[in-house]
Amino acid sequence: MVDRLEATLPKRKMRRMRWQRILAISICAFFIVVAIAAPWLAPAEDAKNPSYYKQISTSVSRLPQPPSPEARLGTVGRSFDIYYSLIWGTRQSLIFGLSTALLTALLGTLIGTLSAYMGGKVDNIIMRITDAFLAFPTICAIALFTQLQSLLAPEQFTMTPSVWGIVVVAEPTLLQQIVINANPIVLALVLFSWMPYARIAHTQVLEIKKTQYIDAAQVVGAKKGRIIWRHIIPNAITPIIVLATRDIGRMVTLQATFTYIGLGGDSAWATILQLGSKWIIGPGGSLFGHWWVYLPITLMLVFFNFGWNFLGDEINVSMNPQANGVKY
Template sequence: MRASSSFPQRLAQETPARRAARIFFKSNLATFGFALLCFIVAVTLLAPFIAPQNPYDLLQLDIMNSRLEPGSVSADGKTFWLGTDDQGRDILSGIMYGLRISLGVGVSSALFAAAVGGSLGLIAGYVGGRTETLIMRVVDLQLSFPAILVAMMILAFLGKGIMNVVLALIIVEWAAYARTARGAALVERRKEYIEAAEALALPRWRLLFVHLLPNCLPPLIVIATVQIARAIALEATLSFLGLGVPVTEPSLGLLVANGYQYMLSGKFWISLYPGIALLIAIVAINLVGDRLRDVLNPRSSR
């Protein structure tokens, strides 16, 4: 009886973070996605220490080792487990370093887009009136154009470069955060804690970002996981089309593009393995994001 009576007490004393983690890891698929994502992040962080080669160091590249098949051994005794590309770059090392760029671009663009779009969405949802109309009309205009087309136009004007890619992705992503934040703010602004904060005559910035924002975070966190995966896919597409990162710092999309011309000649591994790594990263992020949506949405069935 004591054990059975103590369980509700422990459940009542459970913090929201622990409760969310307990619900999250009830799903085997979400647990697998989270473990896979942790593995990918660990590989990207440890790439300089565990990668067989630095694919950005031209002194380590040998053109004589170009387009070697997976498992080939070079004249100097190096084994290329996933083969090499047309520059003699080790595909395995290229994937490790390419994941760093792809994840870095995806996460950084999502964070900045969330800051810009979330702030504008909160302002639109709380202030209302002409301010809301103006912000949401810009959001509607932004969302009416295909994201890849807008990003291509921006990069065609700015040129290649990691920072330019991040800027282009911020411009095409912020509108999704603004719409989500506005919807959450419309629900929260009529609640009692907001009315109490208004009665205390708190500064509007404090009311928005100290009181309103924390209660609007759950949907923004969910949308961020989706947008990170989308940003990685967009960056890969832009790099594949030659508008993304420079050749000297190849991402997964550029690695896929480098081997595309050799597919018909049977050198499939140059594009295949980076493409598989890109697919695995996107799937892992989506698995985590789908479960977070269920955990953070109180109306979802568990």
């Protein structure tokens, strides 16, 4: 498929496309290798339960220290090693991005597929609900779930004396346990980012439903579930894979943003940036004098987002040669 596309393009454009593909794969492969090799690149004090942060000194000094043999990329205040958090933050970010994008894509694809396959009033209602979710800002959702977790904190389900003097143990329900234990950033991003997937899946399924092989499957008595999983979703998956690949970088960027501004989350990269921010713009701060407190982490965030977006574009071109240049 890709060969047919390249055969119709000028050699200069073909070479550029190949270099773009190599660059995208190389950037993403770099982050994957760093994430896997984190225990060897930055050995943790507790190998079984590694932390994302490491203090290289017991000094209580709040001054950031420049790169040295003990701290390859320097430290932020209180001697937190930037290199260590950079490496382990890569593993954390990759796991977060992959899992959040996968859950979001799965939820949106199922909703969009079921809506389009059922059709009629059900389809109309689900699409209107999708539109309503699109109007709800993600930042408000994160604030909502953070407050909800505090309201459903474990101490809310302790022994409660009744008016008759009998002690009653209030146990949380299954839904309450899920909300309490879930990461509010993950929960908010999944529940309020599935809509584009639903719309793409909905459009794809409406087209696939008209094909002859779907009619043939219905004629021979195939069940709806089998038709959806074996015939519809595999043929509608290409644009969903493209969007999910791009969302890996977007999810990590959002996590870092919310952590940095204090809305929750535990991004190691953003936490290091937050600790070093006052040495950039605060009293006595210097953008060039303390470059190590922001430049390495910022570059990792930029290249992480760029790499996965770039890879999504290349997957789009590779899997949809007739739609070269069309972005989902």
